[in-house]
Each structure stands twice: as structure tokens, then as C-alpha cells.
Amino acid sequence: MRQLDNDATTRALGYIGIAKKAGRLASGTPNVCDALRRGAKYAVFMASDASAATKKRLSDKCAYYGAELYSLSCTCAELAHRVGKTGSVAAVTVTDAGLSRAAVGE
Numbered sequence: 001m002r003q004l005d006n007d008a009t010t011r012a013l014g015y016i017g018i019a020k021k022a023g024r025l026a027s028g029t030p031n032v033c034d035a036l037r038r039g040a041k042y043a044v045f046m047a048s049d050a051s052a053a054t055k056k057r058l059s060d061k062c063a064y065y066g067a068e069l070y071s072l073s074c075t076c077a078e079l080a081h082r083v084g085k086t087g088s089v090a091a092v093t094v095t096d097a098g099l100s101r102a103a104v105g106e
Helices: 006-022 029-037 052-065 076-082 097-103
Strands: 025-027 044-046 069-071 091-094
Touching: 006 025, 006 076, 006 091, 006 097, 025 029, 029 052, 029 091, 044 052, 052 069, 091 097
Parallel strands: 044 069
Antiparallel strands: 025 091, 044 091
């Protein structure tokens, strides 16, 4: 798991918003795990205040399916706000290869 600094988090959140508008975003831990199972090997972004169980679950799934896991320097509530959800969202994945690479600065 790689920790993104504030500038990288701001860039990633911008691309996450674009992916949401384009319909290329899976949000929430269960949906992220489903996307990984379906073969999406793109970047997975997790909020910094996600629970220990969520961190372990996502870390294990990403290792098993060969996806990169990034920890954002934002809370679950901030991540939820960025993807247009109420409450909290612990993790999202961008399901478009180009947007995924751009979000992590590749």
C-alpha cells in the first residue's frame, strides 16, 4: 500500500470525480472487491481513516488480484462527498485504465 501525499491526493480525487461522471467508478468496499473479482486490475484508493478490517480486506484482495492499493490523505466522509454519496465511503476504484494511471500520476 502506498500513501499519497496531499498534492497527489488532490490530483487523485480530481480524477476520481471525472471517473464518477464518466461512469467508470466503483465505490464502497463490496463494489471494489466485486470489480477486482471481475478482472479490473486498476488502482484502488482507500481513505486514511478506514477501519483496520477494511484495510486488511482491501490489502489482501489487491495482493491476490494484482491491483495497486493507495491510501489517500482524506477521510471516508470527504471521499464520499467527492463521489456524490452520503455517509462514508472507505474505498473506490477507477475502472478505466487511462483515468486510473492519470490518477496516480503515471
